[in-house]
Each structure stands twice: as structure tokens, then as C-alpha cells.
Amino acid sequence: MNFQEQIKQGIPATLPAAKPYPADANRAPKRKDILTKAEKQLAVRNALRYFPADWHGELAVEFANELNDFGRIYMYRFKPEYAIKARPISDYPAKCQQAAAIMLMIDNNLDPAVAQHPEELITYGGNGAVFQNWAQYRLTMKYLSEMAEDQTLHMYSGHPMGLFPSSVEAPRVVVTNGMMIPNYSKPDDWERFNALGVTQYGQMTAGSFMYIGPQGIVHGTTITVMNAFRKVLPKGQSPKGKIFLTAGLGGMSGAQPKAGNIANCITVCAEVNPKAATKRHQQGWVDELIDNMPALIARVKQAQAQQEVVSIAYIGNVVDVWEAFDAEGVFVHLGSDQTSLHNPWSGGYYPVGISYDEANRLIREEPELFKTKVQATLKRHAAIVNKHTAKGTYFFDYGNAFLLEASRAGGDVMAENGIDFKYPSYVQDILGPMCFDYGFGPFRWVCTSGNPADLDKTDAIAADVLKRIMLESPEEIQQQMQDNITWILDAKQNKLVVGSQARILYADAQGRAEIAQAFNEAIARGEIGPVVLGRDHHDVSGTDSPFRETSNIYDGSRFTADMAIHNVIGDSFRGATWVSIHNGGGVGWGEVMNGGFGMLLDGSAEASKRLKSMLFFDVNNGIARRSWARNNEADFAIRREMARTPKLQVTLANRVDDELLNQLPF
Numbered sequence: 001m002n003f004q005e006q007i008k009q010g011i012p013a014t015l016p017a018a019k020p021y022p023a024d025a026n027r028a029p030k031r032k033d034i035l036t037k038a039e040k041q042l043a044v045r046n047a048l049r050y051f052p053a054d055w056h057g058e059l060a061v062e063f064a065n066e067l068n069d070f071g072r073i074y075m076y077r078f079k080p081e082y083a084i085k086a087r088p089i090s091d092y093p094a095k096c097q098q099a100a101a102i103m104l105m106i107d108n109n110l111d112p113a114v115a116q117h118p119e120e121l122i123t124y125g126g127n128g129a130v131f132q133n134w135a136q137y138r139l140t141m142k143y144l145s146e147m148a149e150d151q152t153l154h155m156y157s158g159h160p161m162g163l164f165p166s167s168v169e170a171p172r173v174v175v176t177n178g179m180m181i182p183n184y185s186k187p188d189d190w191e192r193f194n195a196l197g198v199t200q201y202g203q204m205t206a207g208s209f210m211y212i213g214p215q216g217i218v219h220g221t222t223i224t225v226m227n228a229f230r231k232v233l234p235k236g237q238s239p240k241g242k243i244f245l246t247a248g249l250g251g252m253s254g255a256q257p258k259a260g261n262i263a264n265c266i267t268v269c270a271e272v273n274p275k276a277a278t279k280r281h282q283q284g285w286v287d288e289l290i291d292n293m294p295a296l297i298a299r300v301k302q303a304q305a306q307q308e309v310v311s312i313a314y315i316g317n318v319v320d321v322w323e324a325f326d327a328e329g330v331f332v333h334l335g336s337d338q339t340s341l342h343n344p345w346s347g348g349y350y351p352v353g354i355s356y357d358e359a360n361r362l363i364r365e366e367p368e369l370f371k372t373k374v375q376a377t378l379k380r381h382a383a384i385v386n387k388h389t390a391k392g393t394y395f396f397d398y399g400n401a402f403l404l405e406a407s408r409a410g411g412d413v414m415a416e417n418g419i420d421f422k423y424p425s426y427v428q429d430i431l432g433p434m435c436f437d438y439g440f441g442p443f444r445w446v447c448t449s450g451n452p453a454d455l456d457k458t459d460a461i462a463a464d465v466l467k468r469i470m471l472e473s474p475e476e477i478q479q480q481m482q483d484n485i486t487w488i489l490d491a492k493q494n495k496l497v498v499g500s501q502a503r504i505l506y507a508d509a510q511g512r513a514e515i516a517q518a519f520n521e522a523i524a525r526g527e528i529g530p531v532v533l534g535r536d537h538h539d540v541s542g543t544d545s546p547f548r549e550t551s552n553i554y555d556g557s558r559f560t561a562d563m564a565i566h567n568v569i570g571d572s573f574r575g576a577t578w579v580s581i582h583n584g585g586g587v588g589w590g591e592v593m594n595g596g597f598g599m600l601l602d603g604s605a606e607a608s609k610r611l612k613s614m615l616f617f618d619v620n621n622g623i624a625r626r627s628w629a630r631n632n633e634a635d636f637a638i639r640r641e642m643a644r645t646p647k648l649q650v651t652l653a654n655r656v657d658d659e660l661l662n663q664l665p666f
């Protein structure tokens with residue numbers, strides 16, 4: 001059976017043979033053994049409903065073993081035999097091109113070159129799932145291959161509920177991931193209901209098929225590191241020879257060394273998992289690998305002395321590095337952390353003082369002891385960071401819930417008022433006021449032909465559009481425009497592509513719409529093939545996340561999720577090809593609502609109409625909310641937008657005099 005026939009087949013007609021996991025697979029950690037006996041029976045019953053009854057005898061035992069051994073039922077024997085990767089759009093068997101584009105994006109998110117634990121359908125972040133099991137993948141691809149232009153596939157946490165009649169204008173796919181009744185949205189609820197097979201953690205872009213490898217985050221990380229250095233260094237001084245110390249070489253965190261190189265500093269990035277560190281080294285995302293502390297100290301001192309631009313992966317625990325740098329008098333200019341603390345108890349953050357393998361054993365066999373060790377490490381981590389910041393290091397939380405979990409563990413990270421943290425998040429200090437409030441966010445596109453020449457052409461088109469817009473941009477956003485032009489001009493030589501022919505670019509509403517329109521025209525002229533547009537959920541409007549994307553909202557509304565919900569509903573009827581809304585992306589289950597979209601540009605007049613309407617709302621919804629929260633930059637941006645868009649009328653916030661409030665009888 002060829003690739004197309006296998007896709008169209010869905011669940012195979014005959015039971016495929018059981019197969020072992022590849023010996024070299026980077027397996028997802030074993031999940032918590034949380035279900036009762038009756039619940040385990042229910043989990044197996046749930047899994048078996050995908051298959052005919054005469055397979056149940058054999059599969060029931062296998063699924064029970066998977067549940068016992070790994071805490072989840074992945075149905076590995078149903079993983080297709082063909083290589084899963086983004087193929088040219090014309091390779092996908094489909095009755096409508098939009099469906100083929102979605103298949104391409106799903107496959108890209110499960111490509112072993114892109115995904116963290118591809119055997120378990122996990123794209124990034126340790127638990128960011130595209131599907132819960134291989135039956136869901138097979139069924140979804142089959143539905144997409146059969147989908148007509150006036151049908152919509154509704155997906156419940158990876159499960160394709162089915163194709164429903166809709167209209168040509170409607171989204172082709174509606175995705176929800178991890179939507180829970182609020183009282184059932186604690187981390188253990190995820191463990192329980194995910195093990196039962198009824199929900200999943202879609203992270204941000206994994207469960208919405210929009211992950212494009214670490215490139216997606218390199219740009220944002222570069223902007224963050226560059227601007228953090230601008231904050232701490234005297235004006236005009238170069239980051240050369242200055243140290244950026246951080247941790248994590250996983251899905252997103254793997255972008256840090258590359259971003260550090262682009263920002264021209266010395267990056268030291270600790271990673272406890274040797275496989276993750278080696279993978280990033282082989283991919284060229286980090287320059288050097290070092291596995292012992294004396295060698296690291298010597299190498300860092302040499303790089304400082306020679307003002308090098310270099311990125312170094314240290315295979316080991318980040319707490320050891322912070323402590324050794326303190327003992328050896330190595331000054332850290334910038335410090336952060338990108339371990340997966342949104343997932344602290346099952347492998348997101350490793351305790352110091354024990355080996356990686358021993359830590360993994362504890363997760364499986366002694367979860368309570370593991371938790372105690374994580375908490376002790378977090379306290380030690382906070383203490384040593386405090387020691388460095390007392391010497392002048394600028395430390396920021398990288399949206400991985402480090403400060404949140406350190407505070408919960410009793411670490412010394414609270415500010416004097418007992419409410420705020422001692423350190424800002426990167427959104428509070430940098431991305432929020434400098435980017436999101438003006439509408440700049442991680443816009444991205446994928447060239448569905450798979451042809452690198454198409455990507456080159458789109459880079460050139462985007463650069464031209466930005467240069468033209470910059471000529472008439474106000475002073476307030478000149479720096480952002482210039483950073484983005486530099487980024488896109490250098491993007492090819494920075495070798496950022498892993499998986500599909502994709503590009504990320506921080507653009508504002510005007511930039512996104514004008515770039516998309518220029519792409520659509522180039523497609524219509526036959527210069528490039530169709531293009532998928534999208535964005536990270538980590539953006540202006542798509543995400544309500546009180547400790548990250550909306551951490552610079554100070555009117556008390558940062559614990560509400562209205563903006564994210566309005567965004568996904570608004571995008572869906574303005575022309576998105578698919579929309580998604582998730583619980584938990586980035587910072588953890590129950591901590592955030594995040595949504596995104598995908599849109600196929602095919603060169604048609606319809607696509608042109610859709611992109612204008614949807615991209616406008618997708619950004620300006622968030623600017624309006626940020627402006628209502630009294631953020632000055634957003635107030636500036638929305639007034640500017642209203643001046644050029646007569647049909648936009650936004651409620652503006654009046655400012656209140658502090659003196660008036662101080663005199664009130666409270």
C-alpha cells in the first residue's frame with residue numbers, strides 16, 4: 001500500500017502486528033500511575049472503542065501493559081509504516097486543498113526531526129500532544145482525505161468526533177484541547193483524564209498543528225535576549241563576551257543558544273538529558289558540548305577573555321552551573337531558565353545531585369520522593385540566583401513557571417509586598433510593552449510546496465513589505481521594525497529550517513496583513529505555491545496567561561480568559577481554515593487559555609478577503625483589551641488603528657488621578 005492508500009485507509013482492515021519501540025527512541029517519561037483498577041478498566045474500554053470487537057482480546061492485554069508501563073495507551077502498533085514528515089501538499093490525498101494543508105501541518109508536528117517524543121505523538125514541552133494515540137491520528141487523516149469544502153471536522157483533544165456539514169466559509173477544522181469544567185483543571189486531573197483517554201494537553205502549537213520546530217521560538221528569544229542586553233548594558237555596548245546563562249535544550253528551549261549567537265553573546269545552556277543536548281548539537285543549534293564543570297569554567301573564561309560569540313551546552317544540572325559560576329567568580333550578565341516547569345512532577349524539571357536515570361526511576365517508582373527533591377532543588381536554585389542578582393545579574397522568568405513553582409516550593413522569590421515576584425517575566429519587562437501592546441507577535445508561514453526556493457521568495461517579499469511600511473511607521477515602533485527587517489534578511493543564513501519550509505516573523509497587524517496579501521498575489525501569479533499562515537499562541541490576543549502573555553495586564557483582569565475565547569470565536573467566522581483553543585499551553589494545565597489559527601492562502605480572491613478580515617481581528621482584539629487595561633503602548637496602537645479604520649470603534653479607558661484614589665475612605 002502506498003502513502004496515499006494508507007492515509008485513506010484510516011484504521012487498517014486487518015490487525016497490524018505488534019511492534020517494539022525503536023531502541024534509540026527518546027521516550028516520553030512514564031506518567032503518574034493515578035487510576036484506580038476500575039478506572040484502568042475504563043481506560044482500556046475507551047481505547048478499544050476505536051477497534052472491532054474481534055481484536056479486543058489481543059489489544060486489551062497490550063493496552064493494559066502500555067498503561068501499566070507508561071501510564072498512557074499510545075497504541076504504538078498502529079503507528080503507520082510510512083515516514084511521517086511534511087510532504088509537498090500535492091502528495092496528500094484530499095478532495096479539498098485546505099484539508100491537504102492541515103494534513104501537511106499535522107505530519108510536520110509528528111516528524112521525528114521536529115517532534116520531541118514522536119512515538120508518543122508528543123511534539124514539545126514533554127507533554128504537548130498532537131493526538132493521544134495512533135488511532136486518532138489515522139482516523140483524522142482519513143477524515144481529512146474525505147472532507148468536502150463544506151464540511152467541518154470537530155476535534156475533541158485529539159479525538160476526531162466527525163465531519164459535520166457546514167459551509168465553504170466555515171473553518172475546516174475546529175480543535176479544542178483540554179477544555180475542562182474549571183474545578184477539574186488541576187495537574188492531577190490532567191493525569192487522570194488523559195490516562196482515561198478523554199482529554200489531552202495540546203500545549204500551544206502542538207495540538208493546533210502549528211509548531212515549526214525551534215525556529216518558531218528563536219525569533220522571539222532573539223528579540224528577548226537582544227532587548228534584555230539593551231536594558232542592562234550602557235547604550236551602544238555590544239553583548240560580545242557577556243554571559244547569558246540558562247537551561248533547557250528541548251523543544252522550545254533548544255532555541256536559546258542560537259538566539260544567543262544571533263544576539264552576539266556567550267550562551268551557556270545546561271541540559272540534563274544527554275540525548276536532547278546531542279540532538280541540538282548535531283542540528284547545529286548549539287556550538288559546543290561540555291560534560292564536566294572544570295572544562296566548562298575554563299572554556300567560559302577563555303570565551304570571555306577573547307570576547308567570543310559562542311554557545312555552549314553543559315550536560316548536567318543548571319543549579320550546578322549557577323553554583324560553580326558563583327564559586328569561580330564568573331559574572332553572569334543575563335540569567336534565565338527554560339526547563340519545563342509547567343510540568344514539574346513528571347520530568348519537566350530535574351533535581352540536582354542525582355543522575356538523570358535515577359531521577360527518571362524516581363518519577364516512575366517514587367513520585368513523592370521525586371517531588372520533594374524537585375522542591376528542594378527549586379529552593380536551592382532560587383537562592384543561588386539571588387546571590388548572582390545581588391552581584392548585578394539581570395534575571396528574568398522565561399514564562400516556564402519558574403518563579404511560580406519556586407514560590408510554591410518555598411523558594412525566596414517573592415517581592416517585599418508578598419504579592420509579586422522579585423523578578424520580572426520576560427513579558428512584563430520586554431515582550432509585553434515592546435511588542436505585544438503594539439501588536440507585534442509571532443506570525444509565521446509554511447510554504448506547502450516544500451520547495452526551499454519558495455521560502456526564499458517569501459522572505460524577500462516580507463522584507464520588501466516591512467521596508468515599505470517602516471518608511472511611514474511612527475517613532476514608537478521604528479526599533480521593532482528594524483529588528484524584524486534584520487531578522488528576515490538574515491533568516492536564511494541562520495539556517496533555521498527544521499521540518500517544513502517555514503518562517504517566523506514578529507509583525508504587527510498591518511505587517512501581517514500586507515505580507516499575507518503580497519503572498520496571495522504571488523501565489524495567484526504562479527510565482528510560489530500555496531502558503532499556510534499561522535502564529536504561535538504566544539501572542540498579542542490568542543492567550544490569557546496571568547504569569548506570561550498577559551502578565552503585563554494590571555487592571556485585575558489577567559485572571560480572566562475572555563480575550564482568548566473571543567479570539568478563537570472571532571477568527572473562526574472571519575475566515576480561518578482551522579481554529580484551536582487549549583487549556584494549559586506553556587505554563588501548565590489550568591493556568592492559561594490559549595488559542596490559535598491556521599489559514600491557507602491559495603491565491604484566490606476569497607483568500608484575500610479572508611486574510612484581511614481575520615488577521616485584522618486576530619491582532620486588534622488583543623490590542624483593544626490591552627488598551628482597556630490602560631497599557632499606554634496599546635492605547636497608542638489602537639487609537640492609530642481607529643484613525644485609519646473607520647469601522648473600528650473601541651471603548652477607550654479614561655485615566656484616574658492617583659491623588660483622588662489616595663483620598664478615598666478605605
Ligand SMILES: NC(=O)c1ccc[n+]([C@@H]2O[C@H](COP(=O)([O-])OP(=O)(O)OC[C@H]3O[C@@H](n4cnc5c(N)ncnc54)[C@H](O)[C@@H]3O)[C@@H](O)[C@H]2O)c1
Nearest residue numbers: 125248250251252253271272318339340349350399400586
Ligand atoms: N522559548 C520561549 O520563548 C518560551 C516562551 C515561553 C515559555 N517557554 C517555556 O519554556 C519551557 C521549556 O519548553 P521546551 O519546549 O523547551 O520544553 P522541553 O521539555 O522540551 O525542554 C526542557 C528541557 O529542560 C531540561 N531540564 C529540566 N530540568 C533541568 C535542570 N534542572 N537542569 C538542566 N536541564 C533541565 C529537560 O531535560 C528538557 O530537555 C516550557 O515551560 C515553555 O512553556 C518558552
